[in-house]
Amino acid sequence: MRRLHLFARAGAALIIAVGMAAVGMAVGTAQAESNGGVRVMPLGDSITDGLTVPGGYRINLWQRLVAGGYTVDFVGSQFNGPGTLGDHDHEGHSGWRIDQIDANIATWMRTSTPRTVLLHIGTNDMFGNAAGAPARLSTLIDHITAAAPNAEVFVATIIPLSGADSAVRTFNAAIPGIVTSKVNAGRHVHLVDMFSALTTADLADGVHPNANGYNKMAAVWYNALLSVPASLTGGTPPSSPPSSPGGSCTATVRDGTRWSDRFNTEVTVTGTNTWTVVLALTSPQTVSSTWNSTYTFDATTRLVTLRPNGNGNVFGITTLANGNFTRPQVRSCTAA
Known part of the structure; x- marks a missing residue:
């Protein structure tokens, strides 16, 4: 052929x-x-x-x-x-x-x-x-x-x-x-x-x-x-959030304020005070800012890795929508 x-x-x-x-x-x-x-x-x-x-x-x-x-x-x-x-x-x-x-x-x-x-x-x-x-x-x-x-x-x-x-x-x-x-x-x-x-x-x-x-x-x-x-969907998706080494926790997201170009998402972590949460944004979204956490953002994979900054287990992220207002998805929650 x-x-x-x-x-x-x-x-x-x-x-x-x-x-x-x-x-x-x-x-x-x-x-x-x-x-x-x-x-x-x-x-x-x-x-x-x-x-x-x-x-x-x-x-x-x-x-x-x-x-x-x-x-x-x-x-x-x-x-x-x-x-x-x-x-x-x-x-x-x-x-x-x-x-x-x-x-x-x-x-x-x-x-x-x-x-x-x-x-x-x-x-x-x-x-x-x-x-x-x-x-x-x-x-x-x-x-x-x-x-x-x-x-x-x-x-x-x-x-x-x-x-x-x-x-x-x-x-x-x-x-x-x-x-x-x-x-x-x-x-x-x-x-x-x-x-x-x-x-x-x-x-x-x-x-x-x-x-x-x-x-x-x-x-x-x-x-x-x-x-x-x-x-x-239609097949068998993995559990969410997926299990991770070092213990697990649960991250629950809630929609916050929405503006014309950006929006807030609040995340509550249960199960540990020393967590690492990974969120997935939808292209072409980017991170504007976060609160009650520190973060790194991978522009290639659109993954945001967040950790506590000493202000508790409720944190948030402001996402620049760039035309896409899909809520960030929890990829993992890991207890240190």
């Missing part, structure tokens, strides 16, 4: 190269590796397919999901990746633009019936009518949500692209507004800031990530999924 490799370069047309599958590498149409888990569709172009690293971000994302205790069934009409990728199905089409994905999405959604969609698309559009890409993306999202109104749809900003930085930034700047409009219309659409997680140093050829870049993408996708528990 063969696979079409399409990749873009600044100032040049897309170049199409036909490559044979590497020895021992699964490539081709979907083999329906169903395990009965939550149906997740990785959707996009060659970055989803995994050009330069067959399987791409799906390898490390799969491993993270398994380690986290989640049962997930990747779905799609395509199939590739190494043995370390437990499910090779996906909907990544090398060289495809938004409109090409859109022309097929109704059929794919009907065939695969995903519970969750991971959408990273637009890279190939940066070299042809980039100005119209936001409108095309908006239409694609409408068609996805029309086909599966209850699906959780994660829409990523596209990763950096050598030679087309201005076009990429302009396109990405439009995506939060697109996502917000869908949320306001009652759709289950979530913004994922993928652009900030990678730099051009994480690219193997100026377009596609190297192994490290794909691992960074996997971390962002994983934490985005964790921030929306419904995206992983």
